[in-house]
Amino acid sequence: DAKTTQPNSMESNEEEPVHLPCNHSTISGTDYIHWYRQLPSQGPEYVIHGLTSNVNNRMASLAIAEDRKSSTLILHRATLRDAAVYYCIRPSNAGNMLTFGGGTRLMVKP
Amino acid sequence: KAGVTQTPRYLIKTRGQQVTLSCSPISGHRSVSWYQQTPGQGLQFLFEYFSETQRNKGNFPGRFSGRQFSNSRSEMNVSTLELGDSALYLCASSLSFGATKNIQYFGAGTRLSVL
Numbered sequence: 217d218a219k220t221t222q223p224n225s226m227e228s229n230e231e232e233p234v235h236l237p238c239n240h241s242t243i244s245g246t247d248y249i250h251w252y253r254q255l256p257s258q259g260p261e262y263v264i265h266g267l268t269s270n271v272n273n274r275m276a277s278l279a280i281a282e283d284r285k286s287s288t289l290i291l292h293r294a295t296l297r298d299a300a301v302y303y304c305i306r307p308s309n310a311g312n313m314l315t316f317g318g319g320t321r322l323m324v325k326p
Numbered sequence: 327k328a329g330v331t332q333t334p335r336y337l338i339k340t341r342g343q344q345v346t347l348s349c350s351p352i353s354g355h356r357s358v359s360w361y362q363q364t365p366g367q368g369l370q371f372l373f374e375y376f377s378e379t380q381r382n383k384g385n386f387p388g389r390f391s392g393r394q395f396s397n398s399r400s401e402m403n404v405s406t407l408e409l410g411d412s413a414l415y416l417c418a419s420s421l422s423f424g425a426t427k428n429i430q431y432f433g434a435g436t437r438l439s440v441l
Binding site: 246247248250252258259260261262265267303306307308309310311312313314315316317318 | 330357359361368369370371374376381382384416418420423424425426427428429430431432433434435
């Protein structure tokens with residue numbers, strides 16, 4: 217079961233940090249966690265992925281719980297351009313197919 | 327390096343017609359996946375091709391088909407269009423196959439409207 221659970225929506229103020237949570241309690245020990253986001257009228261774009269330890273890139277940070285049952289995507293300073301639907305995904309190890317849930321719609325207020 | 331290119335961007339068809347959508351992956355990528363996005367069902371996986379072979383298929387009727395060419399470019403075809411096929415069709419490419427660390431790169435999509 218590749219299910220993940222995310223809140224439907226979150227709100228943030230511009231230039232403040234945002235923490236987007238995701239639960240993936242049935243994840244196996246070798247499965248990566250990926251985050252993608254979809255801006256309005258665009259295809260999804262890759263944000264970050266990780267396995268066990270915390271990860272950072274130019275877009276965001278990913279904090280993975282020690283038991284790997286949950287993770288948090290961190291946007292350090294939200295901008296208006298970060299308003300999007302954020303998807304937490306456990307890719308299949310049988311291919312590259314991604315199972316998208318409803319994601320979290322992030323609204324950023326100026 | 328150019329991203330994933332999907333053509334056409336917009337398409338209008340009538341019920342009963344068929345349609346072919348095209349996807350050019352990022353250079354060097356050998357895996358191409360297709361997704362359908364609708365307001366009601368969200369993003370759903372259609373199928374995936376790697377090295378010209380369909381590797382995985384989602385839960386869609388046989389009217390939806392695809393293929394991949396030797397240069398990794400892919401096409402998907404929908405025959406006997408229905409109103410419910412109106413959607414944004416997205417293509418994603420990836421460097422390799424079968425590892426959960428593989429990153430997918432998406433195109434901008436083809437928006438299909440069936441009248």
